[in-house]
Amino acid sequence: MATKLKRTEGKIAPMRLYTLSKRHFVLVFIVFFICFGVIVLIGIAGPEIITSRALPPISPTTKGNLTSPLKLQTPGLSTYNQELWLTCHFEQNSVVEIRKNVSMMVTISGVMQDTSVPNIRVYPHNHTRSLHCANRLCDEIIVLHLGYLNYTEYVITVTFYNLMSSEFPIKDVNFTLKMYNASFSQVEIWFRFIFVVFTFMVTCLFAHSLRKFSMRDWAIEQKWMSILLPLLLLYNDPFFPLSFLVSSWFPGMLDDLFQAIFLCALLIFWLCVYHGFRVQGERKFLTFYLPKLIIVGLLWLAAVTLGIWQTVNELHDPTYQYRVDTSNFQGMKIFFLIVGSVYILYLVFLIVRACSELKNMPYFDLRLKFLTGLTFIVLIISIVIIYLRFGANILQDNFVAELSTHYQNSAEFLSFYGLLNFYLYTLAYVYSPSKNAVYESQLKDNPAFSMLNDSDDDVIYGSDYEEMPLQNGRANKSKYQDESDSD
Structure with missing residues (x-):
């Protein structure tokens, strides 16, 4: 019989995800696709890059x-x-x-x-x-x-x-x-500014919705959203206009650094959440976070090293091309692909384990299905865009940023930026507490919210009473009452 873990005391931070009906879920996905479709149409009508x-x-x-x-x-x-x-x-x-x-x-x-x-x-x-x-x-x-x-x-x-x-x-x-194209540069400035403003608003609203709950009572998704939203603000780069005011390589390098940090944080988020669904209670740094940081950190280090390498060489020699240093770049490419393959296998393993162990757990199953479904849609759209842009040669000569790896039209630029922004906005909305979210003490006597009152540990492992066979429920209950009367 599973042992009941210590119940989480104090307040809880429920998520809007728990209160959404099937109709609301469909509406959330429809709004996501509408926003993405509008941004793609704007990009198609925009100027060439x-x-x-x-x-x-x-x-x-x-x-x-x-x-x-x-x-x-x-x-x-x-x-x-x-x-x-x-x-x-x-x-x-x-x-x-x-x-x-x-x-x-x-x-x-x-x-x-x-x-x-x-x-x-x-x-x-x-x-x-x-x-x-x-x-x-x-x-x-x-x-x-x-x-x-x-x-x-x-x-x-x-x-x-x-x-x-x-x-x-x-x-x-x-x-x-x-x-x-000078016209595209103006479009890029405006849309980056719009995304910065919207991201700032979403970040403030998300933080405001969690203000009455202690941080230790936040769900793992809510904790990660409090990290990803500020990083998304940097990904949209509020300092981007400096590129047109300062004749220096620094603003461009800063933009590349912000993008690498955000994308790697998103990769760690997926690993931690899918693993965190199964690991409740205290998540130790050495066993839970360190392996994930090492895998994604190597990807980040490889991407940043390649970017700095290319930039420094071009500053000293504008005619420099990575093909003149083929051996070093080939080794870095192989290293990047090996680490990337390890990450994909690890993520697939965590997803399969989470789906197999939590498929019958209420609320956890809902959290798992929603994150997996939305993330799968985003990844499929990203793969389609990348394939349409590069075709089958994506891993050949396009590994290091050069002319062939730059966006060719406004639709490609706005598709990638809009996709990631709307993905985070949707997660922030679903993971934020609703307006009528109340404290655990106000809900514990309401059986309709019994699952919300239980900690994550109770949901996964269940209580001793829940583990008892249904046919012996009454007998056990009478036994407990007799013992109480005798006392």
């Missing part, structure tokens, strides 16, 4: 010799353009498939308002790019990337070596400038 401007093609017939320096000048730029990429692709006269390494030297100068031309870097940068050509066209290569813009115009000088040969007859060299 990346705008391209093709420079006049350069051919051997007009230039004379492609091994001489090619001087390129950008149009007028503003801070709303955020970043700048210079790409090029070659057109050849032969239809034969060719693979060739081409060396190039790049020098960058920034044009200030007084028309002076200071060098951004003291020395030119030399790199080798691998070309693959087929059917007269070659794959596009990235010549350089500027993570932030200090100047209104740039003068870029590109010199190619060992380019011309009889096996590689070049018809044209096409350079393309790619940058953020």
Whole structure:
């Protein structure tokens, strides 16, 4: 017979989840899908994120010799353009498939308002790019990337070596400038601000709803929501407008750091909640939290290390690409995938154990089904968006952030941001106490709320009386009464 654990004393913090009917649950999911659908439609109607401007093609017939320096000048730029990429692709006269390494030297100068031309870097940068050509066209290569813009115009000088040969007859060299659309930057500022305001309001309302309950009496979901909502505020980045006021890499790095912290906190939340459903009472740090922190901490460390690595190298060398350091990045990619696989297996194990042990437990079964259902919907939508964006090559060349990993239109940006924000808003609403939530002392005599008066331990393990067979209930009850009378 299971031993009854010590009952939780004092007040409890009931959740709105307990009072929602099936109709209300359906309404919650409908509102979630409506909000997400509206934000997707707004994104579809919004501007493109990346705008391209093709420079006049350069051919051997007009230039004379492609091994001489090619001087390129950008149009007028503003801070709303955020970043700048210079790409090029070659057109050849032969239809034969060719693979060739081409060396190039790049020098960058920034044009200030007084028309002076200071060098951004003291020395030119030399790199080798691998070309693959087929059917007269070659794959596009990235010549350089500027993570932030200090100047209104740039003068870029590109010199190619060992380019011309009889096996590689070049018809044209096409350079393309790619940058953020200024219209999208304004949309991004406004929607980030809107999400920041809504998240702040939801955080305050959630904290206000729990004000009359002691923190030790909060459910594990409520404790985690009090952590995730402030982190969601940072994920929306209230400091984002600094990117357009300060010509520095720091605001962009801060934004990436906030996103990594929030996403990893969300991963820990899922592990802790699914495990916490089965582990009641005191949850020790070493046995309960530490393994989860180690797994997710390794994922966070890998993501932050890659981001800092890429940023630092690009600050010293705008022509830097992670492919020139393939061995180190390949090792980091394998490490990330191994740790990610361990996390997925651990999460699936916890979900299966929770479903098998708590499927017949009232209220716990409800909490488990709601969190699993909503999270599953969010993950499916995220996978669909990611697949539509990257296809089957998501784990190949898109591992490190570069031009190919940036959002291509406003719908992709708003879909990801809106999905996570509405997910947390929905959880905050369902996990917050209702307006008429009262203290345990006011409910203990009402049999309709008997389950709310029991602690989590009582629900899982049951009391001694609940463990007795139904057919022996009366006999046991009479026995207890006789013993009481004899006393």
